Amino acid sequence: MGKAIEKIALERGHSIVCIVDKEVQEGSIASADVAINFSVPTATVANIKEAFDNSVPVVCGTTGWLDALDQVHTHCTAKKSAFLYASNFSVGVNLFFKLNKLCARLMKGHENQYTAHLEETHHVHKLDAPSGTAITLAEGIGVENNHYGNWSMDEETSDLKITSYRKGEVPGTHAITYASTIDQLTIEHKAHSREGFALGAVIAAEWLNGKEGIFSMNDVLNL
Numbered sequence: 001m002g003k004a005i006e007k008i009a010l011e012r013g014h015s016i017v018c019i020v021d022k023e024v025q026e027g028s029i030a031s032a033d034v035a036i037n038f039s040v041p042t043a044t045v046a047n048i049k050e051a052f053d054n055s056v057p058v059v060c061g062t063t064g065w066l067d068a069l070d071q072v073h074t075h076c077t078a079k080k081s082a083f084l085y086a087s088n089f090s091v092g093v094n095l096f097f098k099l100n101k102l103c104a105r106l107m108k109g110h111e112n113q114y115t116a117h118l119e120e121t122h123h124v125h126k127l128d129a130p131s132g133t134a135i136t137l138a139e140g141i142g143v144e145n146n147h148y149g150n151w152s153m154d155e156e157t158s159d160l161k162i163t164s165y166r167k168g169e170v171p172g173t174h175a176i177t178y179a180s181t182i183d184q185l186t187i188e189h190k191a192h193s194r195e196g197f198a199l200g201a202v203i204a205a206e207w208l209n210g211k212e213g214i215f216s217m218n219d220v221l222n223l
Helices: 002-011 041-053 066-078 091-106 132-144 195-208 217-221
Strands: 018-020 025-027 035-037 058-060 082-085 115-122 160-166 173-179 184-190 213-215
Touching: 002 195, 035 041, 035 195, 041 058, 041 066, 058 195, 066 082, 066 213, 082 195, 082 217, 091 132, 091 173, 091 184, 091 195, 091 217, 115 132, 132 160, 132 173, 195 217
Parallel strands: 035 058, 058 082, 082 213, 115 160
Antiparallel strands: 018 025, 115 173, 173 184
């Protein structure tokens, strides 16, 4: 993701003034207009706080660390900075989030007939399961239809079941199925490359520059 974001940022006329990962640290975060964080979960909070301490707003796409989200929001507010987190920056995925909620709302009154199941597939390098996108989808379903308000990866669950697969170099596929004894309804988003995620993150960074507060991709895309 870092390399994909760098490529798109340069193509859109931006300069890369600081790169930080476990093997390389180049430049100074203090000279940046916006920081984009796609680090491992264990480094995320420290990276974000360092940016805020240097008056640099942050766009973050790392998943698997959200138990510390309130802490990051508090630090952002204290430093009068700006923060935008998304489990997925793809424009298509964010439209899919809206479609997912609509579908869950339409299922009201039919819950006893249809069992909900969410499947997600990613590349073998992805560390967390289920994906942050899958959790966002599950939470969106629960908001619109409390019959599916809880999710689980347990095979025997009576809640909304999530199944995660890790295969090859798959960028990301998410599908929600409502199945009954007579038919089934499935909505699916399939990424063909990581470029859509990277482009969305750069667009979010462009939008966030100069702002103060806590934001989401709904703000960026005016959804």
